[in-house]
Structures are given as structure tokens and as C-alpha cells.
Amino acid sequence: MAPHGRAALVRAVAACPGCREEQALHCLVCKLGHASDVVMATALLTCYGKRGLLALAQRLFDEMTRRDSIAFNAMLAALGASGRTADARRLFDRMPDADRTPASWNTVLTCYCRAGDLASAREVFDASLRATTSSLVSWNAMIDGYCKAGRMDAAQELFDRMTGSSPRDVVTWNTMMAGYLRRGDPAAAIAMFRRLMQQQTLRPTTVTMATAVSACAQAGDLALGREIHLSIRRLGTTADAVLSNALIDMYFKCGSVDRALEVFVTMPGGAPNLFCWNTLIAGLGRNSRGEDAVRAFRDMVEKVVKPDAVTFVAVLSACSHSGLVAEGRELFAEMLPVHGVAPRMEHYGCMVDLLCRAGLLGEATRLVRAMPVRPNAKILGSLLLHAHAHARGPGPEQGEEDGVRVGQWAAEQIAELDSHDGAAFGLSNMYASLQRWDHVEMHRRRSKMMNAARANGKEPGRTSYII
Incomplete structure (x- = not known):
């Protein structure tokens, strides 16, 4: 097959919409005599891994007569995505040293972090340092593993060691900020944000700003939240749905309802998504604006945004805090027949609270x-x-x-x-x-x-x- 035809077939494999099409292309590849083509086989292997078809991926990998580092990494990624950490480690140990790229080490490291086995993850990380194959991705993955496990002392120790050949990037800072915020320490997250803003070489992202704003919401620091909002405008940072949602939530939690509403109605990039509507309804209810919360719910439905279970918790809680018994009864009654949302324990809890308060x-x-x-x-x-x-x-x-x-x-x-x-x-x-x-x-x-x-x-x- 001519090179351009082979390339087209690889692109077709990568763009397959489903597993039947992949398997049909697999058969075609075999009929055309390209089963031993490492590029073609690796493309199929990657597709199988992304679809979670681990048995097919393993069979294809085992049948490959020649494997390069890309094929090994594709199989490692497939095993890791399926949670087969032990199998991924065994395959990694079987790999020739020449095929162990930074991506290979990162895949195994991420597998262990995802499984919560931080001791093994650290063992792999330290080994990658000794083998001089570690990368910034390795450092960030290990720090993220510690942060998600609440091990901020260990995460901070690695963060402080990142200098010279492994300089921090904005992902590193974002990970540390999110870790402190997840642990309920907004002051530390804000301190990390201030240090980042003093850097001359790194530009904060929308994730950075959203995390900092969320820290202000958790700390109840309206002044700093407002300052960050002004910085977002000054820096020209794109306020996507995540950042806009964080700003709305921060203003509501700090009691600044008018500013929260201003952010909501001026959101760039089209209509607010469901998460923003949920934050709006919950924020209005939290600030004793129950009637406004019910109106917002009706507006959301009118704009063909389908409510979910979280939406109904927000609006029923708003009714409870404002004593809107009739509205609460009506909303609860229409949950399943009108909106297709079956009442859960938390919805019954809202209604019991509403009725008892009344x-x-x-x-x-x-x-x-x-x-x-x-x-x-x-x-x-x-x-x-x-x-x-x-x-x-x-x-x-x-x-x-x-x-x-x-x-x-x-x-x-x-x-x-x-x-x-x-x-x-x-x-x-x-x-x-x-x-x-x-x-x-x-x-x-x-x-x-x-x-x-x-x-x-x-x-x-x-x-x-x-x-």
C-alpha cells in the first residue's frame, strides 16, 4: 500500500465511531497484509484502549511481531485506564530499558496514584529520578497524588524541591492550590496564589483564577475575591463557565447578591450551563431570596435547560429557608412527572424541613x-x-x-x-x-x-x- 493510503487507513482507525467499525477495520488490515505493521497495529491498540476493550487490546498486543516504545506505552495506557495497575507494572518491568520513555514512567506512576498506592508511586517516581527519565509531568503527577490523598506535607516537600532542571509550571501551582482548598485550608491556597502572581515568567490560567476565587468563597474574603475579579478583567483572562461559576458562588457566599447576579447575566460565550443555574438558584436561596430562586428555576426551564437532582435540592432548600410552602409542594409534585427527576432522600429531607418549619x-x-x-x-x-x-x-x-x-x-x-x-x-x-x-x-x-x-x-x- 502506498504511504498516503496507509496514512489514510491509520486516520480511519483513529476516527472510528464505535467498536464494530474498529473490528471491521482490524479485519481489513489483516486482509491487506498489514497486521505486522507496527504503526497500524498501534493505532488500533490505542483505539481499543480508549474504548475500554482491554481483551481485544491485549490480544492485539500479544500478536504484534514487533513492538516499539509507542506500542508499549499504548498498552500501558490501556491497562492503566482499566485500573489494572499490577498488570501495567508487570508490562513495564518487561519493557527493554531503551523503550522506557518518560511517558512510560508517567503512566505507571499515574496508575499507582489513581489506585491510592502512594508508596509504590513514590518508588516509581524516585526510580525515574535515578534513571534521569523524570519529567515535569512526573513531578506534577506525584504532587497531585499526594494532594488528592490529603498529604499536603509531602506535596509541599516535592513542590519546594522543584528547581533547576524541573522548574514548576502553572499546572504545579494549580495542583497545590487545589490540594490546600480540598483540605479546607483556603488561607494556604490564597498564599500560594499570591506567590504565583509574583512570578514574572508564568501566566495564571482560568483554572488558577477559579481556584483562587473558590478559596476566597471558602474563606469569606469578599475584598480579595473582588480584587481577583478585577485582575481577571485587567489580564484579559477568558471567563469561561467554570470561572464564571466560581465568581457567582463566591459573591453569593460573601453576601454580595447584586454582583453575583451581574456576573451571571453578563457571562460570555453564550447561555449559562446547568451548573451555573444551580449555583444561581442555591445562592439566591442561601441569601433568603426564595421567590427569586423559584423564578430563576422557571426561567431555566423556559430556556430549555433540563434540571437535575442538584437543581431540585437547591430550589426546595430555597423554599424551605423562605417559608414558601405552596411553591415547595408544587415543585416537589412535578419533579418526576414533569421533569423526569425521581425524588431522592435529600429531596424528602428538604420537604420535611420546609413543612416542619411551617x-x-x-x-x-x-x-x-x-x-x-x-x-x-x-x-x-x-x-x-x-x-x-x-x-x-x-x-x-x-x-x-x-x-x-x-x-x-x-x-x-x-x-x-x-x-x-x-x-x-x-x-x-x-x-x-x-x-x-x-x-x-x-x-x-x-x-x-x-x-x-x-x-x-x-x-x-x-x-x-x-x-
Whole structure:
């Protein structure tokens, strides 16, 4: 086959839309007598690896009569993408030293980091240093592994060693900033950002700015967040959806609603995506702008942006914080039939919180009892808390459930989930506050019996109150 025809076939292999087409091309390659062509075989091998067709990739690799470093690296990448770390290491150990390129070391190192085996990853990293085949990618991969594992001391130690032949790039700085932010140390992330901005050779990226803005949101530092926003404009940094979303979230968390709305309505590059809408709705709810959050939800749907489970948590929470009972009921009722989003535990939790805050304990209890799955301790704890307050009030409203009986039922349900979560203590307190000392003593005896049964490995009998 002429060189141009061979190149066209390789491009066709790389552009295959699915595995059937790949296998058909594989058969064609064999019929044309190019099965031994290392370039052609490697192109197919890479495609199989990207599709997760590991068995086909392994078979093709084993049948190759000649392999170069690119073929070895393609097989290593396929094994690594499938989580076959041990197999990737065995293949790496079989490779001739001449074929071990920096990409080979990086692939094995990344495999170990992804598997959480940082000891083996560090062993490979140190070996690559001794073999003088390490690259900036190796340093960044090892630092990223430490950061994702929360080992910021080890990550900082490597970061400080990066000089001379392994200078830091902006990815290195971004990785360290994200690591500190993930650990809940926004001050360290901000300090890292300030050091980066003092560099004369590196230009911050949108990821850099988004991470710094997120650190400001976590620290509640509106002044610095505003300063970074002005720097973004001054430097001409493109505010993509990720950076815009970080700015909106930062302004909302710092209480600057108007600036958050300004960023949202002036987003460049087209319409806001679902993540930005979710941040907008959640931010409005967090700042007691529940009616605006509901309107934003309706606007989003009108603009044919399909809501997801996160959207409904945001809008139902907004209704709860603003006391919008009717709106919350309506939104919850239309989740599945209108938007195709099945209510989850967190959505039921929002509705229980909304109804309990509005004093509708009976409706909240009926909703919990009608749940298709068993309620968790958080939902039951909310019922117990509000039942306590309801029982201490001037008396149940007409049609409302009795707070004491709701509290009894919720506490028993929690106790069946976990005997150490404090439900028994909460119910005893409720009885004591009502001066129902006979109930206090009875409940304490029952709790002791249930705990003793659990200690003996027996399942205590269930109690179900009629509510």
C-alpha cells in the first residue's frame, strides 16, 4: 500500500465511531497484509484502549511481531485506564530499558496514584529520578497524588524541591492550590496564589483564577475575591463557565447578591450551563431570596435547560429557608412527572424541613411515612426536633399530629437505624420537658433493653406507633 493510503487507513482507525467499525477495520488490515505493521497495529491498540476493550487490546498486543516504545506505552495506557495497575507494572518491568520513555514512567506512576498506592508511586517516581527519565509531568503527577490523598506535607516537600532542571509550571501551582482548598485550608491556597502572581515568567490560567476565587468563597474574603475579579478583567483572562461559576458562588457566599447576579447575566460565550443555574438558584436561596430562586428555576426551564437532582435540592432548600410552602409542594409534585427527576432522600429531607418549619408537623410525618425508601436519621431527627418543639407549644392545631407520638415514632425509627445516634436521649429530653416522668422512666428502660439485645447480637423487636 502506498504511504498516503496507509496514512489514510491509520486516520480511519483513529476516527472510528464505535467498536464494530474498529473490528471491521482490524479485519481489513489483516486482509491487506498489514497486521505486522507496527504503526497500524498501534493505532488500533490505542483505539481499543480508549474504548475500554482491554481483551481485544491485549490480544492485539500479544500478536504484534514487533513492538516499539509507542506500542508499549499504548498498552500501558490501556491497562492503566482499566485500573489494572499490577498488570501495567508487570508490562513495564518487561519493557527493554531503551523503550522506557518518560511517558512510560508517567503512566505507571499515574496508575499507582489513581489506585491510592502512594508508596509504590513514590518508588516509581524516585526510580525515574535515578534513571534521569523524570519529567515535569512526573513531578506534577506525584504532587497531585499526594494532594488528592490529603498529604499536603509531602506535596509541599516535592513542590519546594522543584528547581533547576524541573522548574514548576502553572499546572504545579494549580495542583497545590487545589490540594490546600480540598483540605479546607483556603488561607494556604490564597498564599500560594499570591506567590504565583509574583512570578514574572508564568501566566495564571482560568483554572488558577477559579481556584483562587473558590478559596476566597471558602474563606469569606469578599475584598480579595473582588480584587481577583478585577485582575481577571485587567489580564484579559477568558471567563469561561467554570470561572464564571466560581465568581457567582463566591459573591453569593460573601453576601454580595447584586454582583453575583451581574456576573451571571453578563457571562460570555453564550447561555449559562446547568451548573451555573444551580449555583444561581442555591445562592439566591442561601441569601433568603426564595421567590427569586423559584423564578430563576422557571426561567431555566423556559430556556430549555433540563434540571437535575442538584437543581431540585437547591430550589426546595430555597423554599424551605423562605417559608414558601405552596411553591415547595408544587415543585416537589412535578419533579418526576414533569421533569423526569425521581425524588431522592435529600429531596424528602428538604420537604420535611420546609413543612416542619411551617409548623405542618402532621403533613411532614405523613410524607415521611409514605416514602418509598426507609428515611435516614437526618430526616427522622428533623421530625424529632420539631415534634419536641410542637409538644411544648400551646397545643396541637386542629388536624395536626400529636407532637409526643410523632417524637416517639421518630425516635424509635432512629434507634433501629443506629442505637448510638442520640435519638433516645432526645426523646427522653422531650418527655422530661413535659414533666412526663413516667414516660421518661419507661423509655429509658426500653432503651436499655434494646441496647442489651444489640450487645448480645440479637435484633430487638420493632415498635410501630400508629400516627
